[in-house]
Amino acid sequence: MEMVYLSRADVEALGMTMKEVLKAVDNGFRLKGLGKTEMPPKPGIHPRKDCFIHAMPAYVKEVEAAGLKWVSGYPPNVAKTLPYITGLLVLNDTETGIPIAVMDCSWVTAMRTGASVGISAKYLARKGSSVAGIIGCGVQARASLRALVETVPTLKQVRCFDLYPKASEKFIEAMGAVFGNLKFTACTGPEEMMDGADIAVSAIPIVVDPAPPLDAGMLKEGGLAVSLDYDSAWTSKAMGECDKFVSDDVSQLLSTKEHGVYFGGIPKNIYADLGELAAGLKPGRQNERERIFSMNMGIAVDDMVTAKVLYQKAVKTGAGVRLPL
Ligand SMILES: NC(=O)c1ccc[n+]([C@@H]2O[C@H](COP(=O)([O-])OP(=O)(O)OC[C@H]3O[C@@H](n4cnc5c(N)ncnc54)[C@H](O)[C@@H]3O)[C@@H](O)[C@H]2O)c1
Numbered sequence: 001m002e003m004v005y006l007s008r009a010d011v012e013a014l015g016m017t018m019k020e021v022l023k024a025v026d027n028g029f030r031l032k033g034l035g036k037t038e039m040p041p042k043p044g045i046h047p048r049k050d051c052f053i054h055a056m057p058a059y060v061k062e063v064e065a066a067g068l069k070w071v072s073g074y075p076p077n078v079a080k081t082l083p084y085i086t087g088l089l090v091l092n093d094t095e096t097g098i099p100i101a102v103m104d105c106s107w108v109t110a111m112r113t114g115a116s117v118g119i120s121a122k123y124l125a126r127k128g129s130s131v132a133g134i135i136g137c138g139v140q141a142r143a144s145l146r147a148l149v150e151t152v153p154t155l156k157q158v159r160c161f162d163l164y165p166k167a168s169e170k171f172i173e174a175m176g177a178v179f180g181n182l183k184f185t186a187c188t189g190p191e192e193m194m195d196g197a198d199i200a201v202s203a204i205p206i207v208v209d210p211a212p213p214l215d216a217g218m219l220k221e222g223g224l225a226v227s228l229d230y231d232s233a234w235t236s237k238a239m240g241e242c243d244k245f246v247s248d249d250v251s252q253l254l255s256t257k258e259h260g261v262y263f264g265g266i267p268k269n270i271y272a273d274l275g276e277l278a279a280g281l282k283p284g285r286q287n288e289r290e291r292i293f294s295m296n297m298g299i300a301v302d303d304m305v306t307a308k309v310l311y312q313k314a315v316k317t318g319a320g321v322r323l324p325l
Helices: 008-013 018-033 075-080 106-124 139-151 165-178 190-194 236-240 250-258 274-278 300-317
Strands: 002-006 052-060 065-073 085-092 099-104 131-135 157-161 183-186 199-202 224-227 244-247 292-295 321-324
Touching: 002 008, 002 300, 008 099, 008 106, 018 052, 018 106, 018 139, 018 274, 018 300, 052 300, 065 106, 065 300, 085 106, 085 300, 099 106, 099 300, 106 139, 106 224, 106 244, 106 274, 106 292, 106 300, 131 139, 131 190, 139 165, 139 199, 157 165, 157 190, 165 183, 244 250, 244 274
Parallel strands: 002 099, 131 157, 131 199, 157 183, 199 224, 224 292, 244 292
Antiparallel strands: 002 321, 052 065, 065 085, 085 099
16 A cells, blocks of 8 residues: 655645635535535644644545644744744545545645635625735735635735735735736735725734734725634624624634633624535625625635645646655
């Protein structure tokens, strides 16, 4: 028996596009909405303050994707010029349970996280949305913009803010080179970044005692907020003023809340799981005025459907290294 090993460089070289990731992730959400996935809430360990290592298993019927992601998030790594997110993903054969692939998971994590933002926008953004506001100009911000460009074709402007101006400069340089048709503005603070934003994405580090920079009154009428950083960036008043509160996994949201560290201030009424929107079981946005909040914590279903496509590409092209079990 042998399995495929894919390094970060191997994964990237497979050339899976954001369009392909969005298609896989949208289908994953649809199957989740239809009850065709198995995904227990992720357990985690916390070797250092504000640091996590999570185990994220999932099985997705029809796609026949099954596996586990073992992913860490270490905010102090940034000062050491190490990546914040690192980890591995194992895929199993659903018929025999035998591991068929081990791959670096940082590319998959960023792309499927970005795709989740694109999918939130697909179902929840106001038609004609043209301005994106992004706080935290790191890895997830870049992938989120790539996805928004695909699902919000009317996008024209990006307003971004980072605690470190160098980070927003680098973001604009990198993304401006890819999307020359977009107008980028480096903002000096959260208020300026939110001014006129139709879609606001937060991607700052998750911390236990946050001082959320985004407050009530900042998200415009008809706006969509997507949080990738739990409740680190948004005050409970800001979340509470939204007409609809959606999550990529309501049961994970509630089980994380039960542990008492995060999500103490989320609204009581949760409108839907993104899966229910993708499966057509509930409507997404229903009028031009709604403020909508999407809390996307990141789900293993998204990882597995993306990894399955990567695995198939690797088998087809012979990419990576074959290792004996
Ligand atoms: N929901 C998901 O599926 C998912 C997946 C991966 C990562 N994440 C989360 O996304 C967030 C960003 O991860 P990343 O990999 O892009 O990290 P990153 O280190 O690449 O980027 C984070 C950026 O935020 C900036 N920042 C820090 N504090 C800030 C503040 N108060 N205001 C403005 N900017 C600030 C940093 O300078 C940095 O540029 C983390 O919270 C991470 O846990 C979520």
